[in-house]
Amino acid sequence: MAKGGGAKGGGRSGGPKGGRKPAVRRGPAGGSPQRAAKARPARVTTPAPDTDVRPVPEAVASVFRLGFVPGATPGKWISLWRDRVPHVPLELVPLTVDAQLDALRGDAVDAAIVRLPLEADDVHRIALYEEIPVVVVAADSALTVADDLGIDDLVGEVLLVPVDDVLAADIPGTLAAAPGAPLDTEAAVATVAAGVGILVVPMSIARLHARKDVAHRPLRDGPVSAVALAWPAQRTTPEVETFIGIVRGRTANSSR
Structure with a gap:
């Protein structure tokens, strides 16, 4: 009797009624509690914008018009432009030497490869090379x-x-x-x-x-004949600055 009673008593002092094991909270797909904890998504916070970083703006012009006088050969610069500024087409505009200044002062071109002399206070110039x-x-x-x-x-x-x-x-x-x-x-x-x-x-x-x-x-x-890149002083656009960098031999990662 004592032995049997001890067995029953042990059963009553054990787990919940009926001898069932305590319920274990399962994670998703029946995983363990530890796995369930790992499965919970972490809280994502958005950091404050870094005011020291500025995105590089894309050129906004629909086309960059480059004038050139007879004999000028801008081919290598055009190839670099198309690689670096593919979203802005480059349009070549043939010019005669006697019309190059009028083209720059008007709206026919954004910049031009010209022959010097070109005396004009309202036009900037960068010497490129001299021809024998x-x-x-x-x-x-x-x-x-x-x-x-x-x-x-x-x-x-x-x-x-x-x-x-x-x-x-x-x-x-x-x-x-x-x-x-x-x-x-x-x-x-x-x-x-x-x-x-x-x-x-x-x-x-x-x-x-x-x-x-x-x-x-x-x-x-x-x-000799000097050849230069020229552009209107009042229209030094981002596209003009980009082309200046190309003819000066700057790489795509160079700073101005």
Whole structure:
């Protein structure tokens, strides 16, 4: 009796009524209490904005218009622009040298690659490079024997000066062309090809108008042509500043 009673007594002094085990609170999907605690999402707080960090603003212009004079070769800068500012198309606008200042003062271009001199207080300029002059001659001219030419080599030659001349070269000992219809550079090159006269131009202009029936040779001590980037002083936009950085060789991560 005592043994049986002890067993019953032990049962009554144990867990809850009926001998069932205490209920254990389960986590999601039947996991343990520890797993349930880990499953609870942590409270997320939004930190105060860092006032020292400024987002880089994107350019807002719909297009960047870059003017360029004959002979200018902005190809490498255009490629960099398209890589760095893909959301702003770059539009090339051909300019003549005599119209470059008017284009900058108007609304035809945002910036331009120009030939100096360009005297204007309302236009900013950054010098880019200088071009050496060359003498354009007929392909069968005796002047092609030399690798380069000096001023003295041109004595007695007829010097053509086109209406769009950019050098204003004064070559002592040369002869003036006979009066006739004004010639632009392209027509002057054709005249040289016919065996009449010579032409002195920047090397890029000679390459622009290259033909099989003409040749060109560097002119020692001749007048150089300076090329610059110019833009209106009152319109120094973010796009202009970006292009300035490109032509100056700044990388995408460089600071101004």
